[in-house]
Amino acid sequence: QVQLVQSGTEVRKPGASVKVSCKASGYSFSSYAIHWIRQAPGQRLEWMGWIDTGNGNTKYSQKFQGRVTITRDTSASTACMELSSLRSEDTAVYYCARDGSRSGYGWFDPWGQGTLVTVSS
């Protein structure tokens, strides 16, 4: 079955960077885009950006532009999201999700299990 498995919990100090991975299985990795979405404690879902896993093109939310980098390794069927210059407000659960449409302009299904990133001094 289609599955996304993310890396484990991370703790970082303010100003540091964090990289979260998302390994896909059960489908052709390069055929569907991967999105990254985060959720701060008790807050709404927030779309961060996405990567076309076929050609590596990316698009980021204006809110995170300059701080986020999404990459992919097709040989490992893995996408990664790196967030830099971390601050306490970046404490959140970070999710990867596959785009449900081959066009890359669709919906999010399935989702990874989430990775908690805590930013604290």
Place this chain on the structure above:
Amino acid sequence: QSALTQPASVSGSPGQSITISCTGTSSDVGSYNLVSWYQQHPGKAPKLMIYEVTKRPSGVSNRFSGSKSGKTASLTLSGLQAEDEADYYCCSYAGTSAWVFGGGTKLTVL
């Protein structure tokens, strides 16, 4: 992009129907039939319930339905069940390869 507007909470008794609205702008909900809805239970990852405004993924109960009129999309749950109690989020494509979520609605089954 600003978040889509959802009611903070809705409630209903078992067996009843409820509707959750999701209001956007002419740049997102009003321009694209790419509205999706997600159910999220506490501590769990979101689950897709509706995509492309009205379509239901296989395995999702037909008690869930979606619609759209102008800049407002809606999710309707009929025959409420205890397990429907969760947070629900709408999401819309907003053009230029970007997406925007709603603020989320907490559904309470009385």
